[in-house]
Amino acid sequence: METAEIRRRFLDHFDRNGHTVVPSAPLISPDPSVLFVIAGMVPFIPYLTGQQAAPWPRATSVQKCIRTGDIEEVGKTTRHGTFFQMNGNFSFGDYFKEGAITYAWDLITRSQADGGYGFDPAKIWVTVYHDDDEAASLWRKIAELPEERIQRRGLKDNYWHTHQPGPGGPCSEIYIDRGPQYGPDGGPVVDEDRFLEIWNLVFMQEEITDVKSQEEFRVVGDLPSKNIDTGMGMERVAYLLQGVQNMYEIDQVFPVIKHASALSGRRYGADHTDDVRLRVVGDHIRSSLMLIGDGVTPSNEGRGYVLRRLLRRSVRAMRLLGVDTHALPELLPVSRDAMKAAYPELDSDFQRISRIAYAEEETFRKTLQTGTQIFDLAAAETKQSGQPALAGQTAFKLHDTYGFPIDLTLEMASEQGLSVDEPEFRRLMSEQRERAKADARAKKTGHADMSAYRELREPGPTPFTGYQELESDSRVRGLVADGRALPAAAEGDVVEVVLDQTPFYAESGGQDSDDGVIVGDGFELKVLDVQRPIKGLIVHKVRVNKGEVRAGHDVLAKVDPEWRIGACQAHSGTHVVHAALREVLGPQALQSGSYNKPGYLRLDFAWGQALGQETRSEVEEAANLGIRRDLPVSATYMPLEKAKEIGALALFGETYDEDVRVVEMGGEWSRELCGGTHVARSAQIGLVTLTGESSVGAGSRRVEAFVGIEGFRYLARERTLVSQLASLLNVQPEQLPERVSRLVSQVRESEKKLNQLRASELGSKAGELSAAAKDVYGVSFVGHQAPAGSSADELRTLVLDVRGRLGNERPATVVMSAEGANGRPVVVIATNEEARRWGLKAGELVKVAAQTLGGGGGGKDDVAQGGGSDATKIAEALARVEHVVGETVTRSS
Known part of the structure; x- marks a missing residue:
């Protein structure tokens, strides 16, 4: 059975049994402290933990997952894989143990002809938590499993929790006996290679606290709502049903x-x-x-x-x-x-x-x-x-x-x-x-313990009023500092404040958070940052400018109107630039990330090569033509599927709710899923001026731009600079490129002539140096400090020339030249074959010189190069190498 068919049958089975089929969330984790989704239940955590009311009583999904802890072990065993798929069914206060066991048994044992997986009931074993008599009884009742194939295990194997205070509960795991060729008999407690786990049914029924490890925690009591969370390993089921040995041999790999x-x-x-x-x-x-x-x-x-x-x-x-x-x-x-x-x-x-x-x-x-x-x-x-x-x-x-x-x-x-x-x-x-x-x-919202935020989230999500108004009457729901709730904060304190409602935009979707103040009777709070540490909760990081603030105080939250205008211009400008990129480059130039704040935007997009100046100008013109058309900007809420049908663009890696906000500019010219704040018409953006374009990784580029008044100021600075250069060179502005090009050519020609003169000087120096070579215990040694500005290539040419001249007259030869312009010395050493037989190797001698010069280097035995950081020690380096040459020769003799 192909893996895609296993997937289809799983979703169909639970769909027929009243579960809402939920699409897989992206692999990128919504939790800022975790890189990827690592388990099938991750997208459902807010519903399982009670942070949010579940939109459905029961759901099912096939979730894409990535685990990276064992990348180095991939391939060495058949157990380690990076990408995998987790089939799951979930109940949020609806059915419990009996329903979960019934649905699982039905699917895995029903014949393949009838839409099931067709596993032999005689080869199925299960484990339950050691004192979960109810689960054991249900397995006997529903599956008619004999007692010997229902094994009991402890907390380490059959109790699930998040390793944080919150929900937990016993679990029941389903195993398939692969046969005696894979290991000894005796069930999962004896061998988990022969008895392969395919499905884990978690019965979340308790609230726990004081969590120290998988086995060390304290049960507070029963949860008000009992939930079901299950996970079936797609790849394991696939290789069992496809008759292959491991996950690497299934049809998808x-x-x-x-x-x-x-x-x-x-x-x-x-x-x-x-x-x-x-x-x-x-x-x-x-x-x-x-x-x-x-x-x-x-x-x-x-x-x-x-x-x-x-x-x-x-x-x-x-x-x-x-x-x-x-x-x-x-x-x-x-x-x-x-x-x-x-x-x-x-x-x-x-x-x-x-x-x-x-x-x-x-x-x-x-x-x-x-x-x-x-x-x-x-x-x-x-x-x-x-x-x-x-x-x-x-x-x-x-x-x-x-x-x-x-x-x-x-x-x-x-x-x-x-x-x-x-x-x-x-x-x-x-x-x-x-x-x-x-x-x-x-990093922001990086507290390991999120319990304080969860408590403040319990009364409900924070309503955002900023689409309609810039000032809102509200009440302080709570204060937080370093992840802990506070009763009050006084002047000078920097704390986090949660309000009953807020007009402040929390940083998200690439848009920076709003600026402004929160004021109350006798106190004022300067808003420094606004974030969403958990879904649905808006948190304001503030500095208490005066007075004292407490939970329960009435306040007036006021967004800086100039800041918001600039933020709207920048975010709408980002949409305009995205539309312009797709217009000029094609639909494949999709946005992969962005950041915008008043006056500035940057946008990352999929593209494999640098944009030439002509292309950048085309993009900039397309963006500003869109602005000049004064296109209407609208925001509409609709189901996600409808948004996809009408072609609304979504940002890769973002997780969206079932109902989404679609922002349009001129209809289909720009239609994106977006929760940000925007201008009412495109002309209000004012101006978009591209200032840079660069690579941000393989296949991804970034453009940056100034927006609105900042765009105008940027062009004004450019105009002033052009005017100054034109005046300095005594030409008209339009003649600047030709004049500067001519000056650059002249400078290059002058540099070329200087290099030729220097090379000629060094060449003529070779004869003098070879004639003046020292005899160091039978070795011809030349130590030379080159003229300032000599390049490493010129030094190399010189030492090889001198070595060649001496090689015909003297038996063993070591030639060294160094230069230290701009305080960054360079040294090159060459030795002939006879010197190398005496143990004088260029690479080792260069290390001696470079260490003296405060640097490093190396190379081949016949010629090597190094450098340093202290040009004042060139003479010392020359003397040090000469000394080592003498030591080496006397040692070898």
């Missing part, structure tokens, strides 16, 4: 492995090492496809870094399999074809997805070449020093700077007969992770 096998000539199943690499390719290609499909782009941090690692590990695995050509154009379309039956949007969006992936592979191929050179140099130095292991610092640099996974460094080191100082590498990685965690904690 194996076609990539098969094609990679054909490209590499390595047969899958013939060699364990090759099999691991092929499984890495199969898993990572699919995971990357799904992540890019949901709007993630490669970068050096956060979600983008995870994607970058997956893509680069795929390319690296293919390289280790012997495939040096571009791999992704061969493999990504295969993964698309395997997944599109379940996710047809991958097919329609493949042009964008592939452009991003292929650009990342091209970038990595270049960094791989650079990183390999650095590795080779480090490996050579390690062997020369007699050390058996490459330094952990080197491995970390390769990983952190060049994107080398540690196993690539380990393999390359092994090929050189070296190991790697892994403990040091792990220590540096751990330090980096701790720094990242500290940064995350410092």
